[in-house]
Amino acid sequence: MQILITHSSLSASRVLHFSRLQLALALAGLLVVLTLLSGTVYHVIFLKAAREGWPIVGSVVGMIGRDEGAARERYLRENLDAMARKVGEMQARLVQLEAQGDRISGMAGFKPQDLRPLQRAKDGGGSGGPFVPADVPGSVRTTEQLADLLGALEQRADQSADVFTLIESRLFEKRLAALMVPNSRPVEGPVGSGFGFRADPFSGRAALHTGLDFPADVGTPIHAAAGGVVQAVEFHPQYGHMLELDHGRGLVTRYAHASRVMVKVGDLVKRGQLVAQVGSTGRSTGPHLHFEVLVEGVQQDPAKFLSVPESPALASAAMGSTRP
Incomplete structure (x- = not known):
């Protein structure tokens, strides 16, 4: 690429020669300069205008900030609602498992009072706090509430796991005891003299x-x-x-x-x-x-x-x- 420069003060025209590499570097440099300039303008002018409340620029920046905040809040709200619904499903499933555990514990020979010490140990001797139902997404309004609800569900899940482990142990004992009871015929065929x-x-x-x-x-x-x-x-x-x-x-x-x-x-x-x-x-x-x-x-x-x-x-x- 060539650039021809002529001027009345020059006795002869000057010709500048640029290779493709030089031209690409020049364009890249120009792009960097423009980027830095735009960033400087934004920080110096728009942010200052937003902080000091300039009449026109400040309102434009405020509208942009409010739109971005609203979009971010809407995104968080939608994700929080989806997570709350999922937690609600988990809570309903946990309630079903607890009811199933109660039935199975009866089949395993446990009485309700046998499991109360485990309940007291898990509860730590007391409980309280506001009730936040997980099946109503609108009731979970902050990530802190959601974290507390997840913690409570985790505690209940641990307790249910302990109960099922205890039931499994009791059923295994019964199965083992059944294996040790002589109720299989030692010889196939009819019985002669009885007891x-x-x-x-x-x-x-x-x-x-x-x-x-x-x-x-x-x-x-x-x-x-x-x-x-x-x-x-x-x-x-x-x-x-x-x-x-x-x-x-x-x-x-x-x-x-x-x-x-x-x-x-x-x-x-x-x-x-x-x-x-x-x-x-x-x-x-x-x-x-x-x-x-x-x-x-x-x-x-x-x-x-x-x-x-x-x-x-x-x-x-x-x-x-x-x-x-």
Whole structure:
């Protein structure tokens, strides 16, 4: 790019040569100068006019400031309302969870007074303050109110989490206790002699039969009626090859007349695990499992635990009977 300069005082015209790079730098410099100039004018003139209240410029600046403030306030108001509505939904959901927790706590065996210490601990011994419902957006007018409401919701959420943790623990205890109750049949098949007095198959005299008999072929699998620990594996003159499982809380199951025992003392067994095989060892008239349930060392009726109806015909049969 060339610029030709001529003047009457000059004996000859002057020619200035500019490259593209020089021209771009010149334009950039001009833009920077104009930006600085406009900023200076704004700060020196408009801000000063706004502060000192110049007649015309001050009113224009005031209108611009009011418009910007109104737009900012409207933006904050809209966002605050949206957040308040969201908090209202959270509050409604939390109320539903608390009601659900109350129902589940009753199912878990908790009484209302059991949870009151937890409520008092969370409340810190007292409460108060204005009520600000979260489901009405217009009631939340400041970010401070919204922050307070969120804090209260967080405290209630923590309390509900603690309640559900306590309920889960209680339900787990009940499930664990249920796993330790011998209510699974140790042998598939009908029940022979039941618990109670009967004619002894060897002497013919009335005698107490202390368990349930499950007639089955030799080698039929015998499964643990519940989870527990093997506390005894031995040969008994009357029970033959037998084992005992300790289920805790004074509850023991006994499996007698086995042909083979598959576990050893100290083993931890699960419900339904194979522990022995049916036989006819000891005082027995034929292959069967003699199954007993003992509470604190006293034989109980296993049918009450198994909830298995006995067959009257089989109950009177002498096959596979035993008398320990």
